[in-house]
Amino acid sequence: LCHGGARGALVATWAPLAAWAPFCGSMDIRNDVSQLQKLENCSIIEGNLQILLMFTTGAEDFRGLSFPRLLMITEYLLLFRVYGLESLRDLFPNLSVIRGTNLFFSYALVIFEMPHLRDVGLHSLGHILRGSVRIERNQELCHLSTIDWGLLLPDAVDNTYIVGNKLAEECADVCPGILDVEKPCAQTSVNGQLDYRCWTSSYCQKVCPCGVGSACTAVGECCHAECLGGCGRPRDNRACVACRHFHFNGHCLPSCPPRTYEYEGWRCVTAEYCASLRKVSDNPRDASKFVIHQQQCLSECPSGYIRNESSIFCHKCEGLCPKECKVGTKTIDSTRAAQELGGCTLVEGNLIVNIRRGYNLASELQSSLGLIETITGFLKIKHSFALVSLSFFKNLKLIRGDSMVDGNYTLYVLDNQNLQQLWDWSHHVLSIPVGKMYFAFNPKLCLAEIYRMEEVTGTKGRQNKAEINPRTNGDRASCKTQTLRFISNVTESDRIFLKWERYRPPEYRDLLSFIVYYKESPFQNVSEYVGQDACGAQSWNVLDVELPLSSEQEPGVTLLNLRPWTQYAIFVRAITLTTAEEGRNYGAQSEVVYIRTMPAAPTVPRDVISMSNSSSHIVVRWKPPTQRNGNITYYLVLWQQLAEDMELYVNDYCHKGLKLPTSSADTRFGDGDGPEVEQDTEERCCPCRPADGQLRMEGEAESFQKKFENFLHNSIIIPRTPKRRRDVVAITSPANASSAEPPAPSRAGGEPKPDFQIFEDKVVRDRAVLSRLRHFTEYRIDIHACNHAAHTVGCSAATFVFARTMPELQADNIPGNVTWEPAGKNSVLLRWEEPRNPNGLILKYEIKYSRESEYGGVHLALLQPGNYSAKVRATSLAGNGSWTGLVKFYILGPVTPTPGRSNDGYPSGTLYASVNPEYFSASDMYMPDEWEVSREKITVIxxxxxxxxxxxxEGLALGLTAEGEETKVALKTVNELATMRERIEFLNEASVMKAFKCHHVVRLLGVVSQGQPALVIMELMTRGDLKSYLRSLRPDAENNPGLPPPSLRDMIQMAGEIADGMAYLNANKFVHRDLAARNCMVSEDFTVKIGDFGMTRDIYETDYYRKGGKGLLPVRWMSPEALKDGIFNTQSDVWSFGVVLWEIATLAEQPYQGMSNEQVLRFVMDNGVLERPENCPDKLHELMCLCWQQNPRQRPSFVQLLESIKDHMAPAFRTLSFFYSSENRRRGSGEPSESETDQTPGEDEPPASPLPTHKDSSPGWLPNGTA
Structure with missing residues (x-):
């Protein structure tokens, strides 16, 4: 299926499922754009697609590249650091489905650090079946707010992560059809905001009317339920673009037919096809056949299963699944060497362990060698100074002895200086059916340990005294060990106090001290040697204990900083002098004992969220405490009604508008954790301390970010060959919840809050439903966690949340009828009852009244005689109630109007009509006139x-010049996020332009003020601003249009056209204040005109400088008097004109290059001027010097400048210019008067901002800083 066409049009060329071939495997495309040709014939990528690390590519490299055949990716799509790629709309115009069978760190679509990407543009993408989306750090990426990700991944939309891209307010995210009369894109609601949905300004997002997750034809007909991404015919499972579940023989099916098997999670294959597949491996010997397990065709059997030798099926293992590793004789001298045996259960060969150093050895060796059950040859442990125990061979049961050391020894243990334990024989069984054992030069290995092994392994009697030498084994250990007994222990929640019996060796002076070992142990199965190695890594905490001063006093210790309600394993060891020559190898050690600390109060419940699902119920949900410190038995929930803010009572809502309460959030439940709710707070409020849950979530987010980036970089590096939730949820946050007890809530105003009753309830689950609450009322809800020892240690501190019940629909209705009575000659008094039980408090009453001969509301200072009807409604915190029935009344007698009173204010009488007093539109401030153009006549290009x-x-305007003719124009719009004040300023600046009619000033052609967005229609200057145009003429410019650098005649022509436009503005008493090449525009016929005002402030923001607290200043173009005194007049514009001449001569180099803005400011105020440009013609430099006279009165006017160069101008200048016009001759020379001077505006107003209006009697300013 091929999608194309601009403005959301969908052009479909359907291909049957049978035409999907060929399938391609995973693609890693990097470094060179030519690598993309691998995708030429791919319709399905059965795997993942990674496009990354192209640093030398430009936008032109991707033009013309398109892969319309690609319809589906079964795993994930990743884009990372591809320079020059601006959109995916042409690259993958028909990509419809990403299945996500395998994910990239839980994401199916990742777009990360794409510096030039402007939009995603995957306009055919309709479904992401598994995983989520991560789009991050793409500084130019827009059109993200116009995509409804919930349509693509309805089950994972809460996990989308879109941050660090171009700010929405800097983007022009306009969907097709909004600016013209074409049908706009479909609208959906995201986070309660209804908006148009599109991928780019030319392509709408597909919104299927058949429901979320469904597929449709190009004209909106529903596809078969098994279709994804679209279809060629409705309700036909053979016409699908992709299949929801499985594809087989051209059909999309919910499951595979009999005698077929699921493959890669989306298609069905036969057993013969599955048997023909081979696992991809770098080693051809490891390229094993695929297997069938539980109706799936897999590359290998899952964990716990092994392949049946006589078939391609898997069967369950008995115990651990065997994995044979043929090693010959394997030496393990590092953790890396041990990792090569990871997962092995049977080692066919011999193992030699020779580890002298390493970090965290015990756990590393156990993870690599812990599954080995059988060694067919011998096991040799030699010179392994880092080993304390052999318990890392956790599952070793048999050393078979098919080959032996020196033909005699199946186990050979030699010269291991720190080896103290072989295995924990109370939990370990080992068999050595043949051969002997040899132990020598293991000074810390006691003979008792060796003799115990002889008994367990069945080798007793095979070895002689020379093979287990008592003089070289255990000679430096305290092997004659006495068992120490603990006398007492006292526990608290964070400490344990222990005492044990005093050890008395034969020679008391040999006793040095005691060492206490302790660690957390949930289970009572630890060994003193597990987790230790001689390099210092161990899982035990160690505490030295000095001997008591008295020989009769029992030793003891207090273990501090322990966790409450936690079981600890503890043992103590006596440290003695050992001297083998004297035979005093005595020692003492206790058994490992297990002691649990006392409980303590738990920490606060985490992540409290609340939701009101009716006018009388609130549902509260939370997570258990981080530290329970006991067995949680129940949660204590307390709630109390809060008084409304006293400020609500003192506001006049009839005149100031409605101020709704801000102390609570509109809360909804999501599927999981919701995003933090941003709430407006008054300036006087201080932020609360972040709650524990909030800090934890921030820490988790930071940790997750690091993990993602590590995963990304590790995944994309190829080693060299020998590498918010979108539901609005009230969360425990600084805005509405805390784990610290706050002061009692205070409300503005002096009145004390009512004393509302506090209710409580005990619940055993992590949620509570509060019922029988008052409608539309705010409550504070506290949750305490309580464990089994709450009666002694108390419950946790409270975490709390504010929540408001939903409004009662009829509560704000006024009961009964409205009555009236005369109250004077021209007024009446209306009476009604208050709502008996409103939603919160009543803020105002609205009265709508009219004379019976009039329609709609009227707004009168005094009521005229006649018959009237009126109705009333109440407005509470929850909004408006219903209107009452009409009451009819009459006014008698003639009324004389009060002279001098404006009818624009509110009447002094009892009645008035109230509309939203805060609302006003652009049409209230801007009145359409003869410049108004119908929106239907405008087309955006x-x-x-x-x-x-x-x-x-750029656009087309119909009928501007002649009826039925189209004119190319420039269309300025106002950002959809602009304030109303900015919209009105936008239209008012257009009004200023209506006064200009000069060939060398960009013309206003019309205004579209009716409807949104407002448009200002300007003359189209196709060659852009003069600064960009001049730079394009440089010989080395990439965008050179093929024109030579300007000649002297060309430069004089540009200068004359600019001077003519400025002379016209001067004659009309306007001061420009920001004349620069960036504010001049170049037309199709190369004519230079003054300003397309406002196209440049954002683009060339570095050309401006903020001095002190003032607005942005173009200091490099400003005259000395403007910099010193803030004086702007025609003479200061002439100085700027000289800088423009310098820009023309240098092809738009930066004036005062190499100086900072502060240095330029001092340089110019100290009478400095720009140096003469290289190869600058004399005539042009003379003009510059005239413009840069330090005395403003010595500078020529623009008319005088034109007098000096008029003979060098093109012939057309005489007929088109203001200089030669009769208007200029009538006005005279154009010399400025003293009144044509503009002092710098106030500190808060940028000097480059326009005067909103102008009068002929005084100068104005051009709207050169806005668009």
Missing amino acids: RELGQGSFGMVY
């Missing part, structure tokens, strides 16, 4: 750039 107010487009 393409984007031109970003202005200060919004995007600027």
